[in-house]
Amino acid sequence: MLNVRDLKVHFPVAKAGFFARRQVVHAVDGASFEIPRSKTLGLVGESGSGKSTTGLAILRLIKPTSGEITFDGRTLGDMDSETFRAMRRRMQIVFQDPYSSLDPRSTAGEIVRFPLDIHALGSNAERKERVAEVFSLVGLRPRQMDLFPHQFSGGQRQRISIARALVLQPEFIVCDEPVSALDVAIQAQILNLLSRLRDELNLTLLFISHDLGVISHICDEVAVMYLGKVVEKAPRHALFRQPLHPYTQALFSAVPTRNPKLKGAVKRIRLQGDIPSPINPPSGCRFHTRCPIAQARCRSEEPQLTEQASDHLVACHFPGQDISVAG
Ligand SMILES: Nc1ncnc2c1ncn2[C@@H]1O[C@H](COP(=O)(O)OP(=O)(O)O)[C@@H](O)[C@H]1O
Ligand code: SF4
Ligand SMILES: [Mg+2]
Numbered sequence: 001m002l003n004v005r006d007l008k009v010h011f012p013v014a015k016a017g018f019f020a021r022r023q024v025v026h027a028v029d030g031a032s033f034e035i036p037r038s039k040t041l042g043l044v045g046e047s048g049s050g051k052s053t054t055g056l057a058i059l060r061l062i063k064p065t066s067g068e069i070t071f072d073g074r075t076l077g078d079m080d081s082e083t084f085r086a087m088r089r090r091m092q093i094v095f096q097d098p099y100s101s102l103d104p105r106s107t108a109g110e111i112v113r114f115p116l117d118i119h120a121l122g123s124n125a126e127r128k129e130r131v132a133e134v135f136s137l138v139g140l141r142p143r144q145m146d147l148f149p150h151q152f153s154g155g156q157r158q159r160i161s162i163a164r165a166l167v168l169q170p171e172f173i174v175c176d177e178p179v180s181a182l183d184v185a186i187q188a189q190i191l192n193l194l195s196r197l198r199d200e201l202n203l204t205l206l207f208i209s210h211d212l213g214v215i216s217h218i219c220d221e222v223a224v225m226y227l228g229k230v231v232e233k234a235p236r237h238a239l240f241r242q243p244l245h246p247y248t249q250a251l252f253s254a255v256p257t258r259n260p261k262l263k264g265a266v267k268r269i270r271l272q273g274d275i276p277s278p279i280n281p282p283s284g285c286r287f288h289t290r291c292p293i294a295q296a297r298c299r300s301e302e303p304q305l306t307e308q309a310s311d312h313l314v315a316c317h318f319p320g321q322d323i324s325v326a327g
Contacts, residue, residue: 001037001204002058002172006030007067008228009053013279026278027053029228030067032305035221037171040198040205042219042236044212044251046275050228051208055174058206059091060084071172089119092165094158096177101161102149109135109145112163119168134163138193155186162193172204179214191217212251216240221311224248227278227286230305234312244308244319246291285317292323 009028015021028050035041043051056062058069060076069076071087079087095101102111109131116127132142138159149157158178165173175194179187195218198205209215215222216236223233224245232245243249250271271290276282282289288298295318303315314320 003034003070005068008065010065039220042215042222043208045225049225089168091172092170093174094178138163174206176208231315244314
Protein backbone atom coordinates (compact mmCIF):
# COMPACT_ATOMS: atom_id res chain seq x y z
CA MET A 1 0.00 0.00 0.00
CA LEU A 2 2.71 2.45 1.06
CA ASN A 3 6.35 2.21 0.19
CA VAL A 4 8.98 4.65 1.47
CA ARG A 5 12.47 4.39 -0.05
CA ASP A 6 15.49 6.26 1.31
CA LEU A 7 13.41 9.25 2.39
CA LYS A 8 15.40 12.35 3.34
CA VAL A 9 14.08 15.59 4.74
CA HIS A 10 16.73 18.22 5.46
CA PHE A 11 15.87 21.63 6.90
CA PRO A 12 18.29 24.52 6.34
CA VAL A 13 18.74 26.52 9.54
CA ALA A 14 19.65 30.19 9.86
CA LYS A 15 23.38 30.90 9.97
CA ALA A 16 24.73 31.92 13.39
CA GLY A 17 26.79 34.77 11.84
CA PHE A 18 28.12 36.08 8.56
CA PHE A 19 31.13 33.74 8.49
CA ALA A 20 29.27 30.74 9.90
CA ARG A 21 28.76 27.78 7.63
CA ARG A 22 25.23 27.09 6.44
CA GLN A 23 23.80 24.34 8.61
CA VAL A 24 21.28 21.65 7.82
CA VAL A 25 19.06 19.64 10.17
CA HIS A 26 19.03 16.03 8.96
CA ALA A 27 15.53 15.41 10.37
CA VAL A 28 14.96 12.32 8.23
CA ASP A 29 18.11 10.92 6.69
CA GLY A 30 17.45 7.81 4.63
CA ALA A 31 14.38 6.13 6.11
CA SER A 32 12.90 3.10 4.34
CA PHE A 33 9.88 0.94 5.13
CA GLU A 34 6.69 -0.35 3.59
CA ILE A 35 3.18 -0.95 4.94
CA PRO A 36 0.98 -3.67 3.42
CA ARG A 37 -2.72 -2.90 2.92
CA SER A 38 -4.87 -3.14 6.09
CA LYS A 39 -1.77 -3.38 8.29
CA THR A 40 -0.53 -1.01 10.97
CA LEU A 41 3.13 -0.04 11.18
CA GLY A 42 4.25 1.49 14.45
CA LEU A 43 7.02 4.09 14.19
CA VAL A 44 8.74 4.47 17.54
CA GLY A 45 11.73 6.47 18.79
CA GLU A 46 12.71 9.26 21.17
CA SER A 47 11.51 12.78 20.64
CA GLY A 48 13.51 14.38 17.81
CA SER A 49 14.21 11.15 15.92
CA GLY A 50 12.26 12.32 12.84
CA LYS A 51 8.95 10.48 13.23
CA SER A 52 6.60 13.43 12.67
CA THR A 53 8.69 14.74 9.78
CA THR A 54 8.42 11.30 8.15
CA GLY A 55 4.62 11.34 8.52
CA LEU A 56 4.32 14.87 7.17
CA ALA A 57 6.60 14.09 4.21
CA ILE A 58 4.52 11.05 3.24
CA LEU A 59 1.46 13.29 2.98
CA ARG A 60 3.52 16.01 1.28
CA LEU A 61 2.71 18.47 4.02
CA ILE A 62 6.50 18.90 3.94
CA LYS A 63 8.49 18.54 0.73
CA PRO A 64 10.98 15.67 0.93
CA THR A 65 14.59 16.49 0.04
CA SER A 66 14.97 13.13 -1.73
CA GLY A 67 13.71 9.58 -1.77
CA GLU A 68 10.69 7.90 -3.24
CA ILE A 69 7.22 7.41 -1.80
CA THR A 70 4.70 5.21 -3.59
CA PHE A 71 1.08 4.82 -2.55
CA ASP A 72 -1.00 2.02 -4.07
CA GLY A 73 1.69 1.58 -6.73
CA ARG A 74 1.89 5.24 -7.79
CA THR A 75 4.84 7.52 -7.12
CA LEU A 76 3.63 10.58 -5.20
CA GLY A 77 6.42 12.96 -6.21
CA ASP A 78 5.85 13.18 -9.94
CA MET A 79 2.06 13.57 -10.12
CA ASP A 80 0.30 16.62 -11.47
CA SER A 81 -1.53 18.54 -8.79
CA GLU A 82 -4.99 17.29 -9.76
CA THR A 83 -3.99 13.62 -9.59
CA PHE A 84 -2.26 14.27 -6.29
CA ARG A 85 -5.37 15.97 -4.91
CA ALA A 86 -7.42 12.88 -5.72
CA MET A 87 -4.71 10.71 -4.15
CA ARG A 88 -4.52 12.90 -1.08
CA ARG A 89 -8.21 12.26 -0.36
CA ARG A 90 -7.24 8.67 0.30
CA MET A 91 -4.54 9.65 2.82
CA GLN A 92 -5.28 11.52 6.04
CA ILE A 93 -3.59 12.48 9.34
CA VAL A 94 -4.54 12.66 13.01
CA PHE A 95 -2.27 14.90 15.11
CA GLN A 96 -1.12 14.62 18.71
CA ASP A 97 -2.69 17.73 20.11
CA PRO A 98 -6.38 17.80 19.30
CA TYR A 99 -6.61 21.31 20.73
CA SER A 100 -4.17 23.16 18.52
CA SER A 101 -5.18 21.16 15.45
CA LEU A 102 -8.89 22.06 15.76
CA ASP A 103 -10.03 25.57 14.83
CA PRO A 104 -11.45 27.01 18.09
CA ARG A 105 -13.93 29.22 16.18
CA SER A 106 -15.60 26.39 14.29
CA THR A 107 -18.13 23.96 15.69
CA ALA A 108 -17.30 20.26 15.80
CA GLY A 109 -19.76 19.69 12.95
CA GLU A 110 -18.12 22.36 10.79
CA ILE A 111 -14.65 20.96 11.49
CA VAL A 112 -15.65 17.46 10.43
CA ARG A 113 -17.55 18.76 7.40
CA PHE A 114 -14.76 21.02 6.16
CA PRO A 115 -12.95 18.39 4.01
CA LEU A 116 -16.25 17.67 2.21
CA ASP A 117 -16.65 21.39 1.49
CA ILE A 118 -13.05 21.70 0.25
CA HIS A 119 -13.44 18.79 -2.13
CA ALA A 120 -16.97 19.94 -3.05
CA LEU A 121 -18.44 16.51 -2.44
CA GLY A 122 -22.20 15.88 -2.29
CA SER A 123 -25.16 18.16 -1.74
CA ASN A 124 -25.68 20.09 1.47
CA ALA A 125 -28.02 17.39 2.78
CA GLU A 126 -25.58 14.61 1.84
CA ARG A 127 -22.72 16.39 3.61
CA LYS A 128 -24.86 16.75 6.74
CA GLU A 129 -25.73 13.09 6.63
CA ARG A 130 -22.10 12.04 6.15
CA VAL A 131 -20.99 14.18 9.10
CA ALA A 132 -23.67 12.58 11.32
CA GLU A 133 -22.50 9.17 10.12
CA VAL A 134 -18.85 9.70 11.10
CA PHE A 135 -19.92 11.30 14.39
CA SER A 136 -21.61 8.08 15.41
CA LEU A 137 -18.71 6.04 13.98
CA VAL A 138 -16.31 7.66 16.47
CA GLY A 139 -18.73 7.57 19.39
CA LEU A 140 -19.89 11.21 19.41
CA ARG A 141 -23.57 12.21 19.59
CA PRO A 142 -25.16 14.15 16.70
CA ARG A 143 -26.29 16.88 19.11
CA GLN A 144 -22.62 17.56 19.94
CA MET A 145 -22.12 18.90 16.40
CA ASP A 146 -22.98 22.44 17.45
CA LEU A 147 -20.45 22.57 20.28
CA PHE A 148 -17.03 24.22 20.02
CA PRO A 149 -13.72 22.36 20.64
CA HIS A 150 -13.22 23.89 24.12
CA GLN A 151 -16.54 22.38 25.23
CA PHE A 152 -15.17 18.85 24.78
CA SER A 153 -12.76 16.78 26.89
CA GLY A 154 -9.33 15.88 25.46
CA GLY A 155 -10.48 12.39 24.50
CA GLN A 156 -13.60 13.73 22.79
CA ARG A 157 -11.53 16.31 20.91
CA GLN A 158 -9.37 13.48 19.61
CA ARG A 159 -12.59 11.76 18.46
CA ILE A 160 -13.42 14.92 16.49
CA SER A 161 -9.95 14.80 14.84
CA ILE A 162 -10.51 11.16 13.97
CA ALA A 163 -13.95 11.95 12.54
CA ARG A 164 -12.42 14.71 10.40
CA ALA A 165 -9.77 12.27 9.14
CA LEU A 166 -12.44 9.67 8.30
CA VAL A 167 -15.02 11.86 6.60
CA LEU A 168 -13.54 11.42 3.10
CA GLN A 169 -13.36 7.64 3.54
CA PRO A 170 -9.56 7.39 3.36
CA GLU A 171 -7.65 4.14 3.03
CA PHE A 172 -4.49 5.27 4.81
CA ILE A 173 -4.10 7.39 7.96
CA VAL A 174 -0.97 8.73 9.66
CA CYS A 175 -1.68 8.81 13.41
CA ASP A 176 1.00 11.08 14.91
CA GLU A 177 1.10 10.45 18.67
CA PRO A 178 -2.71 10.43 18.76
CA VAL A 179 -2.92 9.53 22.45
CA SER A 180 0.24 11.12 23.88
CA ALA A 181 -1.58 14.19 25.18
CA LEU A 182 -4.28 12.13 26.94
CA ASP A 183 -4.64 10.54 30.40
CA VAL A 184 -3.82 6.84 30.52
CA ALA A 185 -7.47 5.76 30.98
CA ILE A 186 -8.55 7.85 28.00
CA GLN A 187 -5.57 6.59 25.95
CA ALA A 188 -6.99 3.06 26.11
CA GLN A 189 -10.40 4.24 24.89
CA ILE A 190 -8.93 6.04 21.88
CA LEU A 191 -6.59 3.13 21.07
CA ASN A 192 -9.57 0.75 21.17
CA LEU A 193 -11.53 3.09 18.93
CA LEU A 194 -8.66 3.26 16.42
CA SER A 195 -8.24 -0.54 16.38
CA ARG A 196 -11.96 -1.05 15.88
CA LEU A 197 -12.16 1.52 13.07
CA ARG A 198 -9.10 0.03 11.41
CA ASP A 199 -10.71 -3.42 11.36
CA GLU A 200 -14.19 -2.22 10.37
CA LEU A 201 -13.01 0.16 7.66
CA ASN A 202 -10.03 -1.88 6.49
CA LEU A 203 -7.62 1.01 7.12
CA THR A 204 -3.86 1.01 6.68
CA LEU A 205 -2.15 2.98 9.47
CA LEU A 206 1.22 4.54 10.17
CA PHE A 207 1.03 4.83 13.94
CA ILE A 208 3.67 7.16 15.40
CA SER A 209 4.48 7.08 19.11
CA HIS A 210 7.46 7.52 21.44
CA ASP A 211 5.80 4.99 23.78
CA LEU A 212 6.39 1.26 23.26
CA GLY A 213 3.49 0.50 25.61
CA VAL A 214 1.11 2.28 23.25
CA ILE A 215 2.73 0.64 20.20
CA SER A 216 2.22 -2.79 21.80
CA HIS A 217 -1.56 -2.35 21.66
CA ILE A 218 -2.15 -1.62 18.04
CA CYS A 219 0.66 -2.46 15.59
CA ASP A 220 1.31 -5.45 13.32
CA GLU A 221 4.88 -4.36 12.64
CA VAL A 222 7.19 -1.91 14.36
CA ALA A 223 9.95 0.29 12.94
CA VAL A 224 12.37 1.87 15.40
CA MET A 225 13.77 5.24 14.39
CA TYR A 226 16.95 6.88 15.65
CA LEU A 227 18.31 10.21 14.36
CA GLY A 228 16.41 10.09 11.08
CA LYS A 229 16.96 6.43 10.24
CA VAL A 230 15.10 3.18 10.77
CA VAL A 231 17.47 1.02 12.85
CA GLU A 232 15.22 -2.01 13.36
CA LYS A 233 11.99 -3.26 11.82
CA ALA A 234 10.14 -6.45 12.69
CA PRO A 235 6.72 -7.98 13.28
CA ARG A 236 5.52 -6.73 16.67
CA HIS A 237 5.74 -10.12 18.39
CA ALA A 238 9.29 -10.74 17.19
CA LEU A 239 10.42 -7.28 18.25
CA PHE A 240 8.84 -7.54 21.69
CA ARG A 241 10.15 -11.07 22.21
CA GLN A 242 13.70 -10.29 21.15
CA PRO A 243 14.77 -6.77 20.23
CA LEU A 244 18.09 -7.08 18.37
CA HIS A 245 19.34 -3.48 18.07
CA PRO A 246 21.03 -2.06 21.19
CA TYR A 247 18.91 1.10 20.87
CA THR A 248 15.67 -0.88 20.78
CA GLN A 249 16.84 -2.86 23.81
CA ALA A 250 17.50 0.41 25.62
CA LEU A 251 14.05 1.73 24.67
CA PHE A 252 12.47 -1.38 26.18
CA SER A 253 14.50 -1.01 29.35
CA ALA A 254 13.02 2.45 29.87
CA VAL A 255 9.42 1.16 29.83
CA PRO A 256 7.81 0.59 33.24
CA THR A 257 7.62 -3.18 33.86
CA ARG A 258 3.98 -3.13 34.91
CA ASN A 259 3.04 -3.76 31.29
CA PRO A 260 3.08 -7.61 31.13
CA LYS A 261 3.43 -7.57 27.34
CA LEU A 262 6.86 -6.01 27.70
CA LYS A 263 8.18 -8.14 30.55
CA GLY A 264 10.27 -10.54 28.49
CA ALA A 265 12.07 -7.75 26.72
CA VAL A 266 12.84 -5.57 29.72
CA LYS A 267 16.38 -5.42 31.03
CA ARG A 268 18.08 -2.64 32.84
CA ILE A 269 20.15 -0.49 30.52
CA ARG A 270 21.12 3.11 31.02
CA LEU A 271 21.85 5.07 27.91
CA GLN A 272 24.44 7.77 28.27
CA GLY A 273 23.65 11.28 27.20
CA ASP A 274 20.91 12.71 25.04
CA ILE A 275 20.12 12.09 21.41
CA PRO A 276 22.87 13.96 19.44
CA SER A 277 22.04 16.95 17.27
CA PRO A 278 20.71 16.04 13.82
CA ILE A 279 22.75 18.97 12.49
CA ASN A 280 25.97 16.95 12.71
CA PRO A 281 24.91 13.33 13.17
CA PRO A 282 27.72 11.04 14.43
CA SER A 283 29.86 9.26 11.83
CA GLY A 284 29.47 5.55 11.10
CA CYS A 285 26.68 4.16 13.24
CA ARG A 286 24.71 7.14 14.52
CA PHE A 287 24.12 5.37 17.79
CA HIS A 288 27.83 4.82 18.58
CA THR A 289 28.07 7.80 20.95
CA ARG A 290 25.54 6.14 23.28
CA CYS A 291 25.86 2.45 22.51
CA PRO A 292 27.21 0.36 25.42
CA ILE A 293 28.85 -2.16 23.05
CA ALA A 294 30.26 0.20 20.40
CA GLN A 295 33.59 -0.88 18.82
CA ALA A 296 36.06 1.02 16.64
CA ARG A 297 34.32 -0.21 13.48
CA CYS A 298 31.06 1.41 14.60
CA ARG A 299 32.61 4.90 14.44
CA SER A 300 33.68 4.62 10.81
CA GLU A 301 31.36 2.18 9.07
CA GLU A 302 27.64 2.76 8.80
CA PRO A 303 25.62 -0.45 9.33
CA GLN A 304 22.88 -1.13 6.76
CA LEU A 305 19.42 -2.56 7.49
CA THR A 306 19.83 -6.30 6.93
CA GLU A 307 17.58 -9.28 7.60
CA GLN A 308 18.68 -11.14 10.73
CA ALA A 309 15.64 -13.40 11.02
CA SER A 310 12.49 -13.76 8.96
CA ASP A 311 11.19 -10.19 8.32
CA HIS A 312 13.39 -8.93 11.16
CA LEU A 313 15.68 -6.17 9.85
CA VAL A 314 18.46 -4.62 11.93
CA ALA A 315 21.08 -1.94 11.21
CA CYS A 316 23.90 -2.91 13.59
CA HIS A 317 27.34 -4.53 13.20
CA PHE A 318 26.77 -6.62 16.34
CA PRO A 319 23.04 -7.36 16.47
CA GLY A 320 21.37 -9.39 19.16
CA GLN A 321 24.02 -9.09 21.86
CA ASP A 322 22.81 -8.90 25.42
CA ILE A 323 23.79 -5.37 26.38
CA SER A 324 22.25 -5.31 29.86
CA VAL A 325 25.57 -6.45 31.40
CA ALA A 326 27.65 -3.92 29.53
CA GLY A 327 25.27 -1.10 30.51
N1 LIG B 1 10.60 22.88 10.22
C1 LIG B 1 11.72 22.49 10.83
N2 LIG B 1 12.84 23.24 10.73
C2 LIG B 1 14.00 22.85 11.33
N3 LIG B 1 14.13 21.72 12.07
C3 LIG B 1 13.03 20.94 12.20
C4 LIG B 1 11.78 21.28 11.61
N4 LIG B 1 10.87 20.31 11.92
C5 LIG B 1 11.54 19.41 12.68
N5 LIG B 1 12.84 19.79 12.86
C6 LIG B 1 13.88 19.05 13.59
O1 LIG B 1 13.97 17.77 13.01
C7 LIG B 1 14.20 16.77 14.00
C8 LIG B 1 13.11 15.73 13.92
O2 LIG B 1 11.89 16.30 14.35
P1 LIG B 1 10.52 15.49 14.41
O3 LIG B 1 10.26 14.86 13.09
O4 LIG B 1 9.49 16.40 14.94
O5 LIG B 1 10.85 14.34 15.47
P2 LIG B 1 9.86 13.45 16.35
O6 LIG B 1 8.50 13.53 15.77
O7 LIG B 1 10.46 12.07 16.28
O8 LIG B 1 9.94 14.00 17.74
C9 LIG B 1 14.25 17.51 15.32
O9 LIG B 1 15.59 17.75 15.63
C10 LIG B 1 13.52 18.79 15.04
O10 LIG B 1 13.98 19.82 15.87
S1 SF4 C 1 26.72 -0.71 15.00
FE1 SF4 C 1 27.98 -0.60 16.82
S2 SF4 C 1 27.46 1.36 17.79
FE2 SF4 C 1 25.87 0.88 16.30
S3 SF4 C 1 24.32 -0.11 17.51
FE3 SF4 C 1 25.58 -1.73 16.64
S4 SF4 C 1 27.14 -2.14 18.19
FE4 SF4 C 1 26.18 -0.20 18.73
MG1 LIG D 1 6.70 14.08 16.74
